[in-house]
Amino acid sequence: MKKHLLAAAVLAATAALSAQAGVLDDGNLSISGFGTVGVAQSNTDDVKFARYNQADGVGNSARIGLDTNLGLQATYKINDWLSGTAQVLTRKATEHSFTTDLTWAFLKARINDEVSVRVGRVVVPTFLISDYQNVGYANTMMRPPIEMYGQAPIENSDGADINYQHAFGDLNFTAQAFAGVSRGKLFVSTGAGSTATYRAPARGISLAGEYGPFLLRVAHARADMEINDIQPINALTNTLTSVGFGQLASDITFSTGKKIAFTSIGGTMDWNNVVGQAEYAQRRAKDKVYLPDTNAWYAMLGYRFGKVLPYYAHASAKGAGSSITAPAALAKIPALNAGVANLLTSAEQTTDIVGVRWDFAKQLALKVQVDRVKPGAKSGLLINVPAAGYTKDVTVVAAGVDFVF
C-alpha cells in the first residue's frame, strides 16, 4: 500500500515533468519538485528512531519511511507583480502510511523591489531551516536535528506574511513577519500511539543579515495552541479533576488554548569550503501548561572537497523547567504525583552525527549519515520505548539520494 502510494507520487511527478517540457510551459507556469529516496536502519528493535511527528520509526531493519519524501510545486505568474504558488508534500508523518498534504498555497504580491506580501497558506519560519527542512537537496544534513526541530510542531499557517529585503552596503538584510492560524496533527507516542489535532493562532517575526558567506538570523514566534484530543493527557486531567485537583487539571491541559513562545538565533556559513550551521532556541510556556520549557542547540561543521562534503554535528535538547508546580497535597496520592512529575519533566537527548554529502550528478546529491543518539531523561526523543524507559545509545545509519527538478 505504502509502496503503491509512493509509486503513484513518483509517476505523477514524472508526468508533471514531461508536461512541463510540453504544452504546459507557456512561460508563466513553472512546475518544480524536490524529494529524497532514503533508507535507514538502527541497531535495536527495543526502541524506534523517528523524525519529529512521525508515527512509524525505524528499528533494526531497513525502512524507507524515515527520510523518503516528494514535494511538487507549481507557480503561476499572473502578471509582473502577482503570482500564485502551491506545493504538496508526500511523506510519512503522523499516519502509518505515506500521506500527501498541501504544505502551502498562496498568492504573492510584489509591492516593490524590496517588499512582498503573501496571502494564503504560508510556511512558518520558526527556526533557521524551518521553511526548507523537507528539501533534502537544500540542506547539508540528512534531516533536521530532532533536538531542535522537535520543539515546534507548526509548519505552516493560514494567513499572511510580509517580506522585506534591503541591502545596506554589503550587508543584505531581510525581515519576515507572519500572522495566521495553524492547524495540524500531532503524533502522541505515549502507549500504543495516537494522534491529536491542534489549532493555533500564531504570529512571529524573523530578521536575517547576510554578509557574503555568513548569515545570522534571529526569530521569535508565538502560538496559542489549542488541543482537545490528547488522549493520555485527557485521561490524566479527568482523574485529577475527579479527585479534587481541578485547578491542576486546567493548568495542565491544552484544551483551553495555551500560549507558547519560541525564540531562536542561528547562522550559516559557506566560507572557503568551510560549511557551518548552528542554532540555539528556547521554547517557553507563557501560560500554565504541562508542556515543559526546553533549550536546544546544534552545531554542524563540514569541509567541501570539490563535490564531496563530509560533516560532523552535535545536537542537544534539555529541559528548562515547567510552568506548573504540582500542589503539595498531590503527594498524598503517590502514583498520581509521580505521573504528574513525569509529565512536567522534559525529555532530554543528545546526538552526534557524522555524514557526507556527495553532489555526484546534476541536481542529485547522495548522502550517508550515521546518528549516535544518547537518550537522557524520559528515553529522549525515541518512540515505542519500553515502559521502564531506555537509556542505551542508539545508532542509526541512513543513506539517501536528494533530487530537485
Added chain:
Amino acid sequence: MKKIASALLLSAIAAAAVPASAAEIVVIVSKQNPATRMFSEQASQFFLGKSNLFTPVDQADGSAIRNEFYHKVADKDAAQVKALWSKLVFTGKATPPKEYPNSAEVKKAVAADPKAIGYIDKSAVDDTVKVILTLP
C-alpha cells in the same frame, strides 16, 4: 539538446584557440538602465536571489559560460548554486532566473528589458546593450 551541447563544446574549443581576452565574460544591462559600473559581488547578488532590484537573465544550465560566471562572481559551482536556489524556490521566496540558450539570446532579452541583467561572451557585445562589468 545534443546540438546545443556540441555547439557549446565547439565554441569552448574555439574560445580556447583564440587569445585569452576573447573568452572574457561581460555583464550587460539594457541601454535604458541607468547603471554604468558594477562590482562582481554586486552582480552576484541578482543571480543568487539576494536582490530583486535587477532581473537576472541566465545562460543555459550546464553551459561552460554559466559555470565560469558563477565561479568568477561567487566562487560557486553549479551544484552549490542549484542548492542555493532550491532554498529560495521551495520556500516560495523567489523563482530562478529565466534561461536562454546562448549569448545572442541573452543579449536580446537584456536589450528588451530595462531591469534585466545578463552576462555574455565579450565577443557577442554590440550597441544594443551596455557593458557594466568585465570579468577577467
